[in-house]
Amino acid sequence: MPGNERYPGPRRRPGSKKGPTKGSGGRRRKGLEGRGPTPRAEDRVGHPRARAKARAEARAARPTHAKRLERAREGFAVPADHEVVCGRNAVAEAARAGIPIVRVFMAVSAESDDRLAAVVRRATLLGAPMVEATRLDLEALTGGAAHQGVAIEVPAYEYVRARDLLERARDAGRTPLLIALDRVTDPHNFGAILRSAGAFGADGVIIPERRSVGVNVTVWKVSAGAAARVSVARETNLVRTLTALKREGCFVVGLDGGGETMVEDLALANAPLVVVTGAEGAGLSRLVRETCDVIASIPIAGAVESLNAAVATGIGLYEVDRLRRTARAEDADAAGATGHAGGA
Template identity: 55%
Template sequence: MAGNQRRRAARTSNKKGAVVGSGGQRRKQLKGRGPTPRAEDRTGHPAARRAARADKAAAPRGGRRSGGGGKASTEVVAGRNSVLEALRTGVPGTALHVGTRMESDDRVKESIALATEAGIPVMESPRGELDRMTDGAVHQGLALAVPPYEYAHPDDLLGQQLSGTPLVVALDGITDPRNLGAIVRSAGAFGAHGVLVPARRSAGMTAAAWKTSAGAAARVPVAQATNLTRALEAYRKAGFFVVGLDADGDVSLPGLDLADQPLVVVVGSEGKGLSRLVRETCDQVVSIPMAAVTESLNAGIATAVTLYEIARLRARR
């Protein structure tokens, strides 16, 4: 009979829901999922993509023995004019990506010819792939993948196996890669043995720096230091004199008596000049005489003038 049913447990559910134990399901359903993630941490969110691009731009580029560490990443030169200029100036590439079904012009044909001559693989890539590689930049169906630059170690520039009196250019707060490329080019033209850059708050050897160096980056080593002040102190202990370049220098460039000695020429940023610790590390602070007080030179031009004058003074002695 209905009233004589002997069940050890009541019904688990009816139209109104569970009668006895829910097996902990309700507790799981009520468990919070934690705070809402920031927009920068949400995959696919525009803020997350912007943050990723900013991290990529700020990350130190480098390879073996780089003072700043960091994960190396491949860069991409996008656009027909930019790719052609990069290939003409000898920027190393790992692959030239050419869009499918696009109208080619002389720039595309010359880029393919230069890449083939340099042994760079030429790959046909769909537009979507090019968009992804270039992060949405205007690529015009042409993109060149550039490998991370392999920095030298600061000790490699000490000059034990270098010909002539050692000469090193150190950069303090130079953040424009085009200025860095121009300085590397001047270093190669006037006999400097290398360029030293800090690992942080400094321009790195990007594709833009490679292009501006006009191929000199393949001949002039660029070293990366974790701490610029300590690296300069190490050079001093090794027998170098450290000369800072600043508009308020105590010594005029033509009167540089240390020109024939092993030198490190430190170049500060155009806006802030030399940082306090770097300035205190210098043996002398040198200025370039100019006709007008209000005139100034950017870091690349100032370095070229200084290196030329040092080369001239060394030739006379």
């Protein structure tokens, strides 16, 4: 229609700089690149699997008992060859036995416990410092043992020789009774054996240097302080040591389930004895078994396959002690009867 030829739409003003463009000029490059591959579920923030992964990493970062023990030792500067004895009975027994005390770690008061008061007095006489520690410190320092709020640092255990044990018994006028352990590696068994040795009057325990547990903090704890009273000899070769003791007049009795002699019928109880116990399951090694004069067994029910080293040693020591007491009583009765006859 004449007069309506105007351009339908906005017109560019004259002098405008914007002209026709071709392409985006790179302004949409990021949008064209995209966001990449979809991340895994455990890498997405807020995803349940991501939260589970974070919890697992936190648990892994927590120090284990071994790490805590190592850190506590480093924090308290405990030398590697020193032992930390814990528990009120074990600590009190060590103090009564005169074991050198380097330091006392306490998380409780000694006023309410006579045993701890004795430890404090002993430490004071020795000039050993008292170190205040938390229960968590003691738990780490003792490897998670039941410390009961107290622990002491003692020097490395001083082993003796088997000949020393024999000479001490003879000097005291006793018939020697020694215990030898063949490949016993469990510290709980060793600690219980030391406790039985102290209860039944044994003069000491002999262990080999290899394939055997030594006197460590677990042995101290399980022995309830008997490690402070019963001496331990450490020898290079157990068979050679047993042979030397036999030349000194001792009889070697091995405890084994296949023995032909019952332990309650042992005829050598009154003689100088070395009672040998082997590891549970493996028993006595071949060379040690051949060195024994007698292999004695403990009668047990058929439903039980074997006894562990600690139980077998305790029963053997009890029987030896019973036979010796019976023999002494019979000798005393015989002496009394002879005295009455002479007086008549």
